[in-house]
Amino acid sequence: MAKSKFEYVKHFEQHQTLLRNTWIVVRIDGHGFHRFSAEHDFAKPNDIRALHLANEAARGVMLELNDIVFAYGESDEFSFVLKRDSTLFKRREAKIISTVASLFTAHYVVNWGKFMDGTAMKYPPSFDARAVCYPTNENLRDYISWRQADCHINNLYNTTFWALVLDTTATPPTTTTRAQEILKDTTSATKNELLFTKFNINYNMLPEIFRKGSILYRTREKVAVKEAQDGSSVEREKSLVHVGHFDVIGDEWWVNGSGASILR
Numbered sequence: 426m427a428k429s430k431f432e433y434v435k436h437f438e439q440h441q442t443l444l445r446n447t448w449i450v451v452r453i454d455g456h457g458f459h460r461f462s463a464e465h466d467f468a469k470p471n472d473i474r475a476l477h478l479a480n481e482a483a484r485g486v487m488l489e490l491n492d493i494v495f496a497y498g499e500s501d502e503f504s505f506v507l508k509r510d511s512t513l514f515k516r517r518e519a520k521i522i523s524t525v526a527s528l529f530t531a532h533y534v535v536n537w538g539k540f541m542d543g544t545a546m547k548y549p550p551s552f553d554a555r556a557v558c559y560p561t562n563e564n565l566r567d568y569i570s571w572r573q574a575d576c577h578i579n580n581l582y583n584t585t586f587w588a589l590v591l592d593t594t595a596t597p598p599t600t601t602t603r604a605q606e607i608l609k610d611t612t613s614a615t616k617n618e619l620l621f622t623k624f625n626i627n628y629n630m631l632p633e634i635f636r637k638g639s640i641l642y643r644t645r646e647k648v649a650v651k652e653a654q655d656g657s658s659v660e661r662e663k664s665l666v667h668v669g670h671f672d673v674i675g676d677e678w679w680v681n682g683s684g685a686s687i688l689r
């Protein structure tokens with residue numbers, strides 16, 4: 426086809442490609458979820474329905490993009506790790522992050538009704554995205570550890586904060602400002618102690634999905650597939666996506682668990 430005289434404008438395009446032979450981490454984060462969670466009556470500090478919805482959206486992303494080997498989610502964010510040798514979209518940054526963010530958002534919206542039983546969506550959620558390249562396995566693990574530590578720190582704070590504020594026996598009721606003052610500069614030990622003595626909450630007994638976040642990972646498993654022709658079944662390798670809520674800061678899962686096949 427003949428080129429139009431306008432085609433030269435293509436040469437203005439600038440493509441940022443992500444450094445080869447590095448782990449690509451794409452992190453998406455809910456835009457204005459402070460407001461979005463309030464407007465949609467998310468339970469405080471954790472809404473289990475919203476967490477399961479986000480996990481389902483992340484699963485949708487992983488089922489579409491096979492180069493994602495691992496994902497970690499907490500609060501309104503999800504990190505997706507692409508394998509080192511990925512050539513997805515020729516490693517063009519804009520293509521990768523915009524596709525991940527829009528796939529995640531689309532799955533989040535499509536699955537809303539299935540998870541948020543009866544809560545109408547008042548306005549559409551959106552997610553921003555960024556990509557960071559990590560050169561070494563240690564850098565990648567430190568990144569994941571950083572996010573899981575963030576999950577723990579925020580969750581311990583938020584659990585204590587909302588226990589104080591939502592305490593109906595307190596006279597006068599604890600305001601959010603007062604709760605902030607009480608918790609200012611407190612250690613983890615103090616918060617644990619406060620939860621236990623004042624509210625009879627053993628922090629370590631709270632659901633792991635709240636304390637550890639969500640890990641999505643793949644396994645390859647042999648599954649029996651029926652052949653259409655003669656009805657006999659043959660074995661096929663299938664990639665399955667699993668969701669777990671366990672420690673990814675220590676070595677155990679990376680060395681002896683499914684994490685070992687990621688870092689090969």
Ligand code: DGT
Pocket residue numbers: 454455456457458459460462463467468469470471472473475476500501
């Ligand atoms: P951003 O990311 O700069 O557009 O602003 P936000 O408002 O999304 O702030 P961010 O991402 O730093 O913090 C996440 C907010 O979402 C935070 O206000 C707590 C809220 N949120 C996340 N998950 C839950 C939940 O399960 N329950 C409740 N009640 N709030 C949640």
Ligand code: MG
Pocket residue numbers: 454
């Ligand atoms: Mg933010």
Ligand code: MG
Pocket residue numbers: 454455456457458459501
């Ligand atoms: Mg956000």
Ligand code: MG
Pocket residue numbers: 454455500501502
């Ligand atoms: Mg966030």
Ligand code: MG
Pocket residue numbers: none
């Ligand atoms: Mg196109």
